[in-house]
Amino acid sequence: xxxxxxxxxxxxxxxxxxxxxxxxxxxxxxxxxxxxxxxxxxxxxxxxxxxxxxxxxxxxxxxxxxxxxxxxxxxxxxxxxxxxxxxxxxxxxxxxxxxxxxxxxxxxxxxxxxxxxxxxxxxxxxxxxxxxxxxxxxxxxxxxxxxxxxxxxxxxxxxxxxxxxxxxxxxxxxxxxxxxxxxxxxxxxxxxxxxxxxxxxxxxxxxxxxxxxxxxxxxxxxxxxxxxxxxxxxxxxxxxxxxxxxxxxxxxxxxxxxxxx
Numbered sequence: 001x002x003x004x005x006x007x008x009x010x011x012x013x014x015x016x017x018x019x020x021x022x023x024x025x026x027x028x029x030x031x032x033x034x035x036x037x038x039x040x041x042x043x044x045x046x047x048x049x050x051x052x053x054x055x056x057x058x059x060x061x062x063x064x065x066x067x068x069x070x071x072x073x074x075x076x077x078x079x080x081x082x083x084x085x086x087x088x089x090x091x092x093x094x095x096x097x098x099x100x101x102x103x104x105x106x107x108x109x110x111x112x113x114x115x116x117x118x119x120x121x122x123x124x125x126x127x128x129x130x131x132x133x134x135x136x137x138x139x140x141x142x143x144x145x146x147x148x149x150x151x152x153x154x155x156x157x158x159x160x161x162x163x164x165x166x167x168x169x170x171x172x173x174x175x176x177x178x179x180x181x182x183x184x185x186x187x188x189x190x191x192x193x194x195x196x197x198x199x200x201x202x203x204x205x206x207x208x209x210x211x212x213x214x215x216x217x218x219x220x221x222x223x224x225x226x227x228x229x230x231x232x233x234x235x236x237x238x239x240x241x242x243x244x245x246x247x248x249x250x251x252x253x254x255x256x257x258x259x260x261x
Contacts, residue, residue: 002250003029003139004173007046017042017173029138029174030122030221049096050141050174051120053224056089058145058162059209062202062228069232084204084212089145089226090163097172101254103238104164105261107148111236114145114229115187115244117199119206120174121223126214133210136219139176142252143226144169144244146236170224175249180206188243189234197230199246 002017014029015022022040027033061067061081071078095101103111122138145168152161162168183199204212209225236242238258245251 001139001176002173003050003176004042004045005048005050007048012048015040029176047097047172049094049170050172051222051224052091052094053222054220055223056091056094056168056226057213057224058087058089058226059202059204059228060085060087062204063197063230064203065197065231066229066233067203073232081203084208086209086213086225089168092165093163093168095166095169095254097169097252097254099169099254100166101144101146101169101236101242101256102166103148103236103256103258105259107164107258108150109235109237110149112147112149112233113187113189113236113242113244114147114233115185115195115246116143116145116229117183117185117227117246117249118143118170119209119225119227121219121225122221124218124220125210126218128210128214130207130211133207136210136214137206138221139174140178140246140249141170141174141224142172142244142246142249143224144242144252144254145226145229147233169244169252169254171252172250178248182248184247185230186245186247188245189236190241194234195231201230202227 004017015024020042022042024036024038025033068078118141120138125136148161180200185199186196187194236256240256243253
């Protein structure tokens, strides 16, 4: 099942996506819900981010190729993570499918994409085990962890390199029927495919993170966990369009503009 969140007369509402049709519901996928009799054309609807998370988590350096690519850029030996460490991002940076990524006027040219699988939590959970961890997942969506690399080097907390407004596109919807081992991520810039990789080829997988995280903290319905990216990333700039496709989930597409001084 695909869950979309859309703008209904200025207010957010959930709907089930079936092909090119949107079926609004009463309630939400995180609670009791029922279908209405409405049928809307998906092409005519303004999609919103599929969830505004209570807490926005992000895994860093979770693919071996990405670790090696970053190490090569800075002239250091690769240092693969030894455990499933988690960090945080900010909701102010979230934008939806089709919305503009706005590069600040004072940013350098080193603004880059990161195509990521996003885990959406469906129930309150603590102390998950490897056997029941995936039962806490509602579904998955697509994220683009836009990053200003020079700011990332200079700011100790990465507060602006990762969390500048519009730097976290997410969408277009939540897909609940997913087999992680079947997923493939493809990243395209202006229609040209730059990278393709098995989405589930992570150093630490979804289950690893859920088990590790819930030993110490409680996850709540709507929390999201961004799972990292693979390979070397390239610069994006004014006039570009970046697409992150995860087969079986959907394609997240956003234009890029640079703000004027």
